[in-house]
Amino acid sequence: MTSKTVLIADDETHILNVLAMKLNNGGFNVLQAEDGAEAFRLARSELPDLIITDYQMPRMSGLELSSRLNSDPATSAIPVVLLTARGFSIAETQTISPNIRCIMSKPFSPREILARTQELLVGDIESVGATA
Amino acid sequence: MTTLSDKLSLLWPRAKAAPTEPAATLFSLRRMTSLTLGLLVVVVAVALYGIYTVVYSAPLRIQYIAWSAAGCLVILSILMLLLGRYMTARSLRHVESQLRHLARSEELEPIHGRVPGELQRVISALGDYVAHVHRKMDNLRLQKKELDIQMRVADAERRHSEAIIFSISDAVLVADSFGELVLANTAAERLFSFRLTEWRHRPIERVLNDAALSDLLREARTAGGHGVRRQVEYTALRGGRTQTYNITLSTVLDSQGQTRGVVAVFHDITREREMARMKTDFVSAVSHELKTPLSSIKAYMEMLLDGEAKDDAMREDFYKIIASETDRLQRLITKILDISRIEAGVMEVRKGSVQLNAVVQQVHDVMLPQATSKNIELTCEAAEALPTVWADRDLVYQAVLNVVSNAIKYTEAGGRVRIRTSADLEGGHLAVAVMDNGMGIRSEDLPRLFEKFFRCRNTEHVAKGTGLGLNLVKHIMETVHHGEIVVTSEYGVGTTMVLRFPLTKG
Known part of the structure; x- marks a missing residue:
């Protein structure tokens, strides 16, 4: 149904695996990165259609990754979904770069992540049953 | 005459x-x-x-x-x-x-x-x-005698009130209706760097030397019958540090309701603020750490419920992940509770004579399979005729295990981890040294090594960790056993951690 590519970045292997499996089963191509720096490198080389990234990662945080992608014209159009396990809203403490379309808190539902991905990439509103 | x-x-x-x-x-x-x-x-x-x-x-x-x-x-x-x-x-x-x-x-x-x-x-x-x-x-003559008694009682009461004011740790300033300093306690003298004997009956503005504060006092003094008591928060730079005070301003009124003066009490809330911030940071960090394994558990459970696992083997993998992440969550909670208990002084400590060689040998035996699987040589050198220490055996075991586990975690395959016990009878302590030739710790990370949730930037991607282990070890060594933990490390060369237990019973 689609061959869109999603890059997922998280330092937790289990999270990476489960997201990759859910998105693969949902018909997306998936790229994986275990830290922010690797995600940035992959994003620039592979130009994915969507990036789902954890907030707190080694080497480069999800916010820093988003901001750096936003400042590069080649990657600024890629929408970013930010996952966070922090106890407070990021919006209260940090400035958010405009490419971040959605912030979802951990623990998350893979079902919701897939729905949000579909909403952002396919525009399949009917399959969306989730909110941030 | x-x-x-x-x-x-x-x-x-x-x-x-x-x-x-x-x-x-x-x-x-x-x-x-x-x-x-x-x-x-x-x-x-x-x-x-x-x-x-x-x-x-x-x-x-x-x-x-x-x-x-x-x-x-x-x-x-x-x-x-x-x-x-x-x-x-x-x-x-x-x-x-x-x-x-x-x-x-x-x-x-x-x-x-x-x-x-x-x-x-x-x-x-x-x-x-x-x-x-x-x-x-x-x-x-009778009336005079009565007045003398009343005067003496009033004088005693005044001295009593002054003694109370002088004994409290909060700074207290009293100004009369003309804005002149009437009374100040020792804490106020220290806070505003002046001597009451020199500044009594002089304008309080000159004592405070702070326009905002002077305005507050003037406002309270001229407020008349309104706002007899109010609280203001005030932040100032004192001695190079930002101090926050909660000022209670009370207008003193006479029986006709006329303002006779103003009393200002300065309560230093800097430390309370710092504690509140640290508490929020800690809760935030704890919640982050707890949510991470919980995320895996929730995600894999949902995958199982949605029938995303293709076969039994995959389902079993999911179950194992859920089980291991549940264990991780439990370990994390135990560590947080242990640290909290030690910090609050409510940890149940059962001290007795502990033979360090036996503890070290037990840790060696437990960690050997993990070291071997990572191709790391783990050795144990026990000092002969080592005296016992007065300690909680379980906590000592936990401390040594944590340090040895870290050494194995942050040493690459082919490396070596040595555990050695020794006695310094002149120095009055026994020591357990854990030496590795692993990746070492950057010098800028060393001062923060024992902070809760702190993880070295170069090692956090190498192995999983909560950032709580070394904090717990430090508490076990210092708070529970009055000993110490000493770290020496060279980045890229290796790390040595020494746990020192005092020989005196205590």
Whole structure:
């Protein structure tokens, strides 16, 4: 149904695996990165259609990754979904770069992540049953 | 020297005019005496004229007798007059000396004296008057005594209140209605760097030397009957540090509701703020750490429920992940609780004689499979005849296990981890040293190594960790065992961690 590519970045292997499996089963191509720096490198080389990234990662945080992608014209159009396990809203403490379309808190539902991905990439509103 | 009239004027306003009254009476007495004298002279003259007319024609002998009798009569009259005058003068002198005595004496006594009938009335009136003054004085003396007692009580209360103000750790400043400093305790002197003895009754603005603070005090002082008490938060840079105070401003009102002054109490809440911030950071970090394994558990559970696992093998993988992440969550919670218990001083510590060699050997045996699977050589060198230490065996085991586990985690395959026990009897301690030739710790990370949730930037991607292990080890060593943990590390070369246990029982 689609061959869109999603890059997922998280330092937790289990999270990476489960997201990759859910998105693969949902018909997306998936790229994986275990830290922010690797995600940035992959994003620039592979130009994915969507990036789902954890907030707190080694080497480069999800916010820093988003901001750096936003400042590069080649990657600024890629929408970013930010996952966070922090106890407070990021919006209260940090400035958010405009490419971040959605912030979802951990623990998350893979079902919701897939729905949000579909909403952002396919525009399949009917399959969306989730909110941030 | 106070005169009687002065005394009386002090006691009783009417008394000022009083001394003139007896004087007037004495004056009228003298007039009466002079009148009597004049009358006597006239009587004597008439009598002499009568005798002259009667005896003029009488024989010479009768005339002599008559003139002699007349002369005797004159002399007798003069003597009687002189005697009367003498007695009056003596009584007056007596009364005068008593009055002079009264003027000098502290006590008021009734006036006595044997005086002629007319004077007796004056003396009696004077006596009544003195008795009246006496009563007045007694009353006033009582009132004075009461006032003295009240004054002493008030003075004691004032000293008591001042002692309370001086003993409290919060800075207290008191200004009067003119904005002048009336009282300041030691904490206030320290806070605003001044001496009360030098600055009392000087404008408080000059003591504070802070426009915002002066405005606050002026506002409170001029607020009148409104806002008798209010709290303001105030932040200032003192001694190079930002201090936050909670200032309680109270307007002091008199019985008519007029402002008599203002009291400012400065409570330093800097530490409370810092504690609150640290608590929020800790809760935030804990919640982050707890949510991470919980995320995996929730995600894999949902995958199983949604039938995303293709076969039994995959389902089993999911179950194992859920189980391991649940264990991770449990370990995390245990560590957090242990740290909290040690920090709060409610950790149940069971100390006894512990043989460190045995603990180290146990850790070695437990960690050996993990080391072997990672191709790391794990050795244990136990010192001979090592004395025992007074410690909680389980906590010591946990501390050594944590350090050895870290050494294995952050040492690459082919590396070596050595555990060695030693005794420094002169230094009064036993030591467990864990040495590795792993990746080492950057010097900038060393000062923060024992902070809760701190993870070295170069190692956090190498192995999983909560950032709580070393904090717990530090607590076990320092808080529970009064020992220490010493770290030496060279980045890229290796790390040595030494746990030192004091030999003294405690």
